[in-house]
Amino acid sequence: MARLIATPIALVIAVLYFLIDAVFLPLTRPLIRYVEQHPIFAEVASWLRRQGPYTTLFVVLVPLAILEPAKPIGFYLIATSHAVRGIALLVLAEFIKLVLVERLFVIGKPKLMTIRLFALGYNFVMRWLAYLKSLWAWKLVTRLAEMGKRATRYGVSRLRRKD
Numbered sequence: 001m002a003r004l005i006a007t008p009i010a011l012v013i014a015v016l017y018f019l020i021d022a023v024f025l026p027l028t029r030p031l032i033r034y035v036e037q038h039p040i041f042a043e044v045a046s047w048l049r050r051q052g053p054y055t056t057l058f059v060v061l062v063p064l065a066i067l068e069p070a071k072p073i074g075f076y077l078i079a080t081s082h083a084v085r086g087i088a089l090l091v092l093a094e095f096i097k098l099v100l101v102e103r104l105f106v107i108g109k110p111k112l113m114t115i116r117l118f119a120l121g122y123n124f125v126m127r128w129l130a131y132l133k134s135l136w137a138w139k140l141v142t143r144l145a146e147m148g149k150r151a152t153r154y155g156v157s158r159l160r161r162k163d
Contacts, residue, residue, distance in 0.1 A: 028098045035099055045107050053115050056108035060101060067097040 035041050048056060070093030077086030105112070113119045132138050 028095055031095075031099055032103065036103065041103070045103075048104065048107050051108075051111070053111040053118075056111045057115060057118065060104050060108055060112070063104070064097070064101050067093045067101065070094075 048059060051059070070089050074086045074090035074093070077083070077089060079086075113122065133142075
């Protein structure tokens with residue numbers, strides 16, 4: 001009985017969790033390109049490529065461990081009538097995570113996949129995410145988000161024409 005109740009709740013939480021990443025990723029792409037082209041990031045990337053798999057894992061996990069708890073804390077702040085602080089925390093943490101941690105992960109992924117336990121966990125999560133993306137609810141949310149993007153682009157283009 002508990003599993004029957006917990007499954008839809010877990011699904012909603014997972015969809016919201018991944019939806020936050022999906023919403024923020026397009027917004028951060030210009031900054032990601034800027035950071036990737038910055039000489040300091042090139043040096044960090046070069047250094048990371050020379051490291052072993054466990055050093056790479058440490059470099060990826062430390063900022064992730066600091067930034068991931070910000071999502072539930074941000075939702076808690078929103079739920080306790082501190083919406084501005086909660087949203088600011090969510091936006092800032094997600095922005096930093098996508099710009100920094102995602103880039104570090106992409107650079108270090110080949111080495112990380114040599115760690116058997118990491119590879120098993122990564123493949124499990126990717127299969128689970130593929131399952132979520134195959135559900136009608138995910139497809140509906142994706143379709144609605146795309147419609148929202150199109151409507152926003154249309155509205156912005158109409159406003160620009162009036163100027």
